Amino acid sequence: MSSFFGENIRFSVFGQSHSEGIGVVIDGLPAGERVDTQRIAGFMARRAPGRNPGDTPRREADEARVLSGLLDGLTCGAPLCAVIENTDARSGDYEKLRHVPRPGHADYALQEKFHGFQDVRGGGHSSGRLTAPLCFAGAVCIQILERRGVTLRATITKMGDVEEARRRGDSVGGVIECVAEGLPAGLGAPMFGGVENRLAAALFGIPAVRGVEFGAGFRVASLLGSENNDEYYIENGHVRTKTNRHGGVLGGVTTGMPLVLRVAIKPTPSIALAQRSVDLRTMEETGLVIGGRHDACIVPRAVPVVEAVTACVILDLMMEGRL
Amino acid sequence: MSSFFGENIRFSVFGQSHSEGIGVVIDGLPAGERVDTQRIAGFMARRAPGRNPGDTPRREADEARVLSGLLDGLTCGAPLCAVIENTDARSGDYEKLRHVPRPGHADYALQEKFHGFQDVRGGGHSSGRLTAPLCFAGAVCIQILERRGVTLRATITKMGDVEEARRRGDSVGGVIECVAEGLPAGLGAPMFGGVENRLAAALFGIPAVRGVEFGAGFRVASLLGSENNDEYYIENGHVRTKTNRHGGVLGGVTTGMPLVLRVAIKPTPSIALAQRSVDLRTMEETGLVIGGRHDACIVPRAVPVVEAVTACVILDLMMEGRL
């Protein structure tokens, strides 16, 4: 059991790459919030393939149909369920892969976990396609956050040379940074329920994420305390820090400075190059060439996904219980 | 609400640096497991100050008293509660800090969250002292894991020059790597309840952690897919990968290869150097010199803490529900 996150708002994602549909249930949204579905579609389009040179040629309309939770365009307090039909699934490409796990994919791990019953078509439930409903959920949250003065924006801060990699049948990864502004100070909690804990737990749910860091992140290992500490000052009657190496969160709780996080995205494991693997039936080594349609780099498409997941967690944090 | 983690085993940590006691409740341990309290004491001693050149001069016996959950040295299925008395707390050092937040500490964030009612003495509930009960919990789990063939070991892979920093009243951080061996393949789950998600959520609960990564981690941004993918082969009838850039976990689920994770530890924010801050009463800027007893580098003391938290999460993952 694993495909949900959130404490005060619960986001449940369902679907497989080639199942009839994929979607999300969002339980616990505040009632009376206007949801602009046109804007959601615009946000989801940022994730859809075909906009960047390294993208998969798979084409999906990614039209989300809202089954529940909205009344006249406003949230009504009931769980919001959105469904996206899978229309361009070509299952023939994948069947052989059940017994020959692809390097860098979860194939073998899932084979062991689900005893061979997992859906291998297109990556099944572990497919990047499941980030479409995540984007839907994030787009809803972004609209609610904006009305509270919270905005966020992710950008690529590092990326390999896609063109060169694609030409060689290879792939590249990168780093995405997300900055959220307008958060109040005092959000989150110490120890295990804090901003970092909950964001990290959710962000590692995005396929291909291998690291999550806040503020100066891993760079803190090279800094002196005097370099890493952010001194306080007063600006227009507000407490601020002169620098923001803490990335807006200290000890699990926001300081009111911009929240800054970064995630490391690994190169797409599906590459055109021949690779070595094993046949799980014969337990012998074998060669493997992956067909199908793939991205040479998913980093650009992951940008809105990082925004989406961050927005979901922030809204969840803002709904924290209080008297 | 925030000071617990775990799905099948629940670890609840309580206490403040200067409260009467600190401790942990572990609910859901399997019954009939022998707990060697002598070995626990040995493990906790690795965290206690005074063993490394950069440590705080604060001295605590850190003797954990087990109030419940054990019968004749065996777990009995009831929640295990261990309490450590606070004996060397000197509260006089801290009172002034309520209104002048220390850079790099959570003081200001907590002041906003708890409206000034938080316990500021020695860092209160956010103090590194709370890692003592975490070590207790981890030491219990390590013993249970060892009987299932799972072992783990953390080491420092990067650290600043403590001696030089201490002499200047400054501090340094570092990176700790933890490797767990003997994990079965198939542990964890896709998306949000996976190995990475749950480990990261818990590890960010260790004070001063600013980043968590698995396998190649942030280095994936510089690798080609063909470099980052780990090819499978057969060794003694077992599926293994030739390299381990995936760090033993793919898509939330273990592969049976050693689990490899790293956490970034920031330099101790309490430094002897004069810093700038603000007075929250007058909302004016002011200078700040931090007295009290502090570590110039907590990285060595954090090593067993990283092992402890990792062990807790792994045991929790191994208790996953099944028919």
Add this chain to the structure above:
Amino acid sequence: MSSFFGENIRFSVFGQSHSEGIGVVIDGLPAGERVDTQRIAGFMARRAPGRNPGDTPRREADEARVLSGLLDGLTCGAPLCAVIENTDARSGDYEKLRHVPRPGHADYALQEKFHGFQDVRGGGHSSGRLTAPLCFAGAVCIQILERRGVTLRATITKMGDVEEARRRGDSVGGVIECVAEGLPAGLGAPMFGGVENRLAAALFGIPAVRGVEFGAGFRVASLLGSENNDEYYIENGHVRTKTNRHGGVLGGVTTGMPLVLRVAIKPTPSIALAQRSVDLRTMEETGLVIGGRHDACIVPRAVPVVEAVTACVILDLMMEGRL
């Protein structure tokens, strides 16, 4: 946030009486379990209106479409989502009710909770219609339980005279008893995570349930200890009790005897008789006559729902974490 239950399997229900669709996401089902959709349809038909004299004339096909989680008729470890389209919704009947709460319904409570933004059409998310996806979920679990030797059956043990009530525009309630056989001893847990706690929490989610009791239930108040205690004996090498006033569960944990529980179902609050209410706009008292289509007694239709919810919780309990 409220429309899910379960610890190891998570059941998330969504939809409103008149939204585009209703459904359920079941996250955490064991993989490789055959799901017979024909048998599910048969089970769901027991809940559908039109089989009993007191039923609402609303007609719905209640055809559940599985969007995800199944592959070739077997669970694949991914969340199973089933959607039922709403086809016979007549929203015109309800609009006036937003401001004049119906006695015995949650109208006024929801108006206060959701500040008037709740979906009032047909009871919205609180409608008995939401028990259709519950029945779907229960029917899945029943099939899995049967393969482990667990069977369950609910029956009506008390009910008012429907015919007489319906003729007078009134309604009646009743009591449903559910018995589950084949449960192993040792299922559940002491205190708050036990069999009674989790069953009660879920069963009170069925609309109109006002009480839940186990074994002798409220009758224990009239019994002596010597009458209420069930003495043990040996039958074919198994420990059993001569009587079953404990209803198969003691202190949160099963004994291996049949699990016996009862729920009290109140009379349908929608009655044809004139009632007094208030107009929330003018804050003045007013008369109210409820139109629309209603059941004079929902007890017979609630029987499979009680079975369904009980089955979901039992399967969840059987999935409890262990090493």
Add this chain to the structure above:
Amino acid sequence: MSSFFGENIRFSVFGQSHSEGIGVVIDGLPAGERVDTQRIAGFMARRAPGRNPGDTPRREADEARVLSGLLDGLTCGAPLCAVIENTDARSGDYEKLRHVPRPGHADYALQEKFHGFQDVRGGGHSSGRLTAPLCFAGAVCIQILERRGVTLRATITKMGDVEEARRRGDSVGGVIECVAEGLPAGLGAPMFGGVENRLAAALFGIPAVRGVEFGAGFRVASLLGSENNDEYYIENGHVRTKTNRHGGVLGGVTTGMPLVLRVAIKPTPSIALAQRSVDLRTMEETGLVIGGRHDACIVPRAVPVVEAVTACVILDLMMEGRL
């Protein structure tokens, strides 16, 4: 894993009847709330044995020591841990019972669950003694609730003749009703996270509770809809119902009318009369006479426990997340 409850405030209970100590961790209390420990002691005294004719002769000071979470008598946002030492435990009385389960107790069920490793002394973790920390927790919450205008009071509405039962070595049960006043309308949620669900889940954690009902409860089975519905009217500008058969909660959400619930308490299973049981080692039937110190009726002592648990859940409900 089972010994905690609560969503926004987490109450974790630990200890066994004869372990070194018992206690509770309360995580998530609002900060800045004054806690009068004298009043807590007074509340806990209502539960202590020796006040009613049917009580056990065991004597415990039941002095709760607060280890954390309070600063100068005010909650500080950190988990509050209170410990009660066990001082009058006489373990000799119980050892034989490991293999001969007492009728009406959880002995056999726990033996199966914990494979014989459970603590049998005095009922171990399932002992009524664990209601002492529950009373502590409830007493804290009652003080916080009172400041918000919420008060509650439990009373015995049915009880057997204790004197007669005790003389014969037997025991009696009863029914306790709890009424909470001052709750705002709109508290709770539809379906599974509602007032009834969460209260029932917690109340079944009190040892000996066999049924939980709200408002008219099981009596609804004998009522017509026109009798059970509570009509609305206006009183001093507030919406109220003329009668309160709904017990202040409809569909999971409060109406602002007094919350009314009842729990059925079974007769103490420990009776002095000879009973039949089995020896789990030889799997043969055997006689059993229970020695030790027991209550002939625990209903009076359970009254403050019902208040306590109800108060904990209500405060938890009032802390519900919101923007």
